[in-house]
Amino acid sequence: xxxxxxxxxxxxxxxxxxxxxxxxxxxxxxxxxxxxxxxxxxxxxxxxxxxxxxxxxxxxxxxxxxxxxxxxxxxxxxxxxxxxxxxxxxxxxxxxxxxxxxxxxxxxxxxxxxxxxxxxxxxxxxxxxxxxxxxxxxxxxxxxxxxxxxxxxxxxxxxxxxxxxxxxxxxxxxxxxxxxxxxxxxxxxxxxxxxxxxxxxxxxxxxxxxxxxxxxxxxxxxxxxxxxxxxxxxxxxxxxxxxxxxxxxxxxxxxxxxxxxxxxxxxxxxxxxxxxxxxxxxxxxxxxxxxxxxxxxxxxxxxxxxxxxxxxxxxxxxxxxxxxxxxxxxxxxxxxxxxxxxxxxxxxxxxxxxxxxxxxxxxxxxxxxxxxxxxxxxxxxxxxxxxxxxxxxxxxxxxxxxxxxxxxxxxxxxxx
Amino acid sequence: xxxxxxxxxxxxxxxxxxxxxxxxxxxxxxxxxxxxxxxxxxxxxxxxxxxxxxxxxxxxxxxxxxxxxxxxxxxxxxxxxxxxxxxxxxxxxxxxxxxxxxxxxxxxxxxxxxxxxxxxxxxxxxxxxxxxxxxxxxxxxxxxxxxxxxxxxxxxxxxxxxxxxxxxxxxxx
Numbered sequence: 322x323x324x325x326x327x328x329x330x331x332x333x334x335x336x337x338x339x340x341x342x343x344x345x346x347x348x349x350x351x352x353x354x355x356x357x358x359x360x361x362x363x364x365x366x367x368x369x370x371x372x373x374x375x376x377x378x379x380x381x382x383x384x385x386x387x388x389x390x391x392x393x394x395x396x397x398x399x400x401x402x403x404x405x406x407x408x409x410x411x412x413x414x415x416x417x418x419x420x421x422x423x424x425x426x427x428x429x430x431x432x433x434x435x436x437x438x439x440x441x442x443x444x445x446x447x448x449x450x451x452x453x454x455x456x457x458x459x460x461x462x463x464x465x466x467x468x469x470x471x472x473x474x475x476x477x478x479x480x481x482x483x484x485x486x487x488x489x490x491x492x493x494x495x496x497x498x499x500x501x502x503x504x505x506x507x508x509x510x511x512x513x514x515x516x517x518x519x520x521x522x523x524x525x526x527x528x529x530x531x532x533x534x535x536x537x538x539x540x541x542x543x544x545x546x547x548x549x550x551x552x553x554x555x556x557x558x559x560x561x562x563x564x565x566x567x568x569x570x571x572x573x574x575x576x577x578x579x580x581x582x583x584x585x586x587x588x589x590x591x592x593x594x595x596x597x598x599x600x601x602x603x604x605x606x607x608x609x610x611x612x613x614x615x616x617x618x619x620x621x622x623x624x625x626x627x628x629x630x631x632x633x634x635x636x637x638x639x640x641x642x643x644x645x646x647x648x649x650x651x652x653x654x655x656x657x658x659x660x661x662x663x664x665x666x667x668x669x670x671x672x673x674x675x676x677x678x679x680x681x682x683x684x685x686x687x688x689x690x691x692x693x694x695x696x697x698x699x700x701x702x703x704x705x706x707x708x709x710x711x712x713x714x715x716x717x718x719x720x721x722x723x724x725x726x727x728x729x730x731x732x733x734x735x736x737x
Numbered sequence: 738x739x740x741x742x743x744x745x746x747x748x749x750x751x752x753x754x755x756x757x758x759x760x761x762x763x764x765x766x767x768x769x770x771x772x773x774x775x776x777x778x779x780x781x782x783x784x785x786x787x788x789x790x791x792x793x794x795x796x797x798x799x800x801x802x803x804x805x806x807x808x809x810x811x812x813x814x815x816x817x818x819x820x821x822x823x824x825x826x827x828x829x830x831x832x833x834x835x836x837x838x839x840x841x842x843x844x845x846x847x848x849x850x851x852x853x854x855x856x857x858x859x860x861x862x863x864x865x866x867x868x869x870x871x872x873x874x875x876x877x878x879x880x881x882x883x884x885x886x887x888x889x890x891x892x893x894x895x896x897x898x899x900x901x902x903x904x905x906x907x908x909x910x
Contacts, residue, residue, distance in 0.1 A: 594825065596825070
């Protein structure tokens with residue numbers, strides 16, 4: 322089957338997921354504090370997480386094109402489909418930007434003019450950490466990502482319908498777009514991560530942070546690719562995707578889990594060693610009040626994939642590979658939870674205690690902040706449903722095998 | 738590898754695809770292949786020859802774990818018992834500071850251990866000379882070799898010439 326059919330059964334399933342998400346978000350809104358901190362933080366958490374996955378899919382296609390890689394060609398429509406979510410991500414993140422502009426939420430300490438007035442650190446950062454940068458930076462940069470992802474996608478689809486031999490002109494154009502996109506994505510993704518995620522701890526910064534959260538996005542993208550391919554294979558599509566391709570995806574999952582750990586630890590160790598109060602407070606908070614999540618994060622994102630995927634055969638068996646991919650996907654969602662929630666909670670507590678600068682970080686156990694509750698899971702299911710809906714829609718619009726891709730034959734005969 | 742005085746009959750192929758086809762045919766004919774020599778790793782050769790998975794990586798894992806333990810326990814002993822020094826106000830037993838060295842010794846032990854294990858298993862080392870069937874199998878020829886005492890020579894010769902071997906030779910190694 323070379324054409325994916327978006328069955329109504331699947332459509333209803335995904336819409337049901339989105340309904341679960343909407344109900345969860347509605348419930349969160351009504352059970353929330355005055356600032357709706359839990360609602361907005363859940364929204365930001367999932368919107369940034371899935372937008373990043375879409376970016377990494379487009380980014381990785383461009384890496385493969387630029388590197389003249391061939392192995393991915395047989396399932397490149399999956400990554401193209403993922404990257405089409407960027408336009409939805411643009412809208413989702415722009416909503417957070419509008420919220421910061423209109424003071425609809427208090428996710429960011431720097432978006433509160435009262436706080437900035439008395440805060441030297443925030444004044445120093447105000448050139449970058451401000452609502453204009455947030456809203457228009459997001460729209461322009463994510464728009465730029467979408468422009469490149471869409472250009473690659475259009476050229477790739479156009480390649481399918483070409484009949485005459487034109488010396489791979491279309492593919493050569495894809496190479497140009499891909500090569501331009503790599504540095505663009507490299508620099509702008511860091512800026513977006515600083516704005517969206519790192520700036521919830523507005524006083525704190527880490528130069529490694531963008532790499533670290535980018536690696537988290539990347540691993541999640543590979544894990545989701547594995548899960549989607551396993552699902553599509555079970556439905557009779559992508560039978561050309563062999564155990565060899567899955568093995569290579571498993572290697573990427575394994576390698577980038579280690580890469581993520583490397584960055585996680587590098588950031589941790591430098592801050593631990595430097596022992597500067599402004600920096601250590603980031604880990605102090607997580608260590609004191611988020612201990613279970615702090616260690617769970619390391620165990621399921623490093624120890625588990627490291628020891629399970631180390632062997633050859635666990636990467637080649639779909640059961641173990643799918644299991645690890647599912648766990649790691651959830652693990653990196655938790656990682657984002659742990660990046661965002663403590664800072665957001667602190668900002669909200671400070672705001673509600675009317676700007677008392679050193680409001681305690683400790684507020685006891687708070688559902689949805691100290692631990693993700695059912696509402697967080699429901700919101701995640703909703704966003705996942707939306708992501709997959711966009712993905713399957715894009716997937717159904719083109720043939721699954723890019724029949725004129727110059728690397729298709731290499732990919733079909735891929736062997737590790 | 739010592740000289741085993743084996744009378745070998747072998748065919749040289751110009752292309753790995755032709756050689757792979759020949760091996761498939763040899764398997765169909767139940768010809769007992771002694772060994773195959775190629776200038777580079779040929780994809781799909783191992784399962785055709787029925788070779789089991791290498792156990793070298795299991796050795797590698799054990800060496801790696803030995804490295805982990807050596808580094809971690811060594812530093813623990815040195816910095817808490819043998820010569821405790823306070824660095825930057827940190828406790829004696831500072832696990833985060835041990836991680837980079839633990840990681841490095843893990844890699845070092847695994848890499849060196851696997852290299853030497855590989856040399857020993859293959860009988861390689863300084864001063865060892867190995868009898869080669871043909872020098873060109875390190876360059877551009879693909880060789881299928883049979884032990885003459887195990888196969889019928891004329892049958893093998895007709896097999897080699899019919900499957901496109903560019904040369905058929907005999908040699909004692």
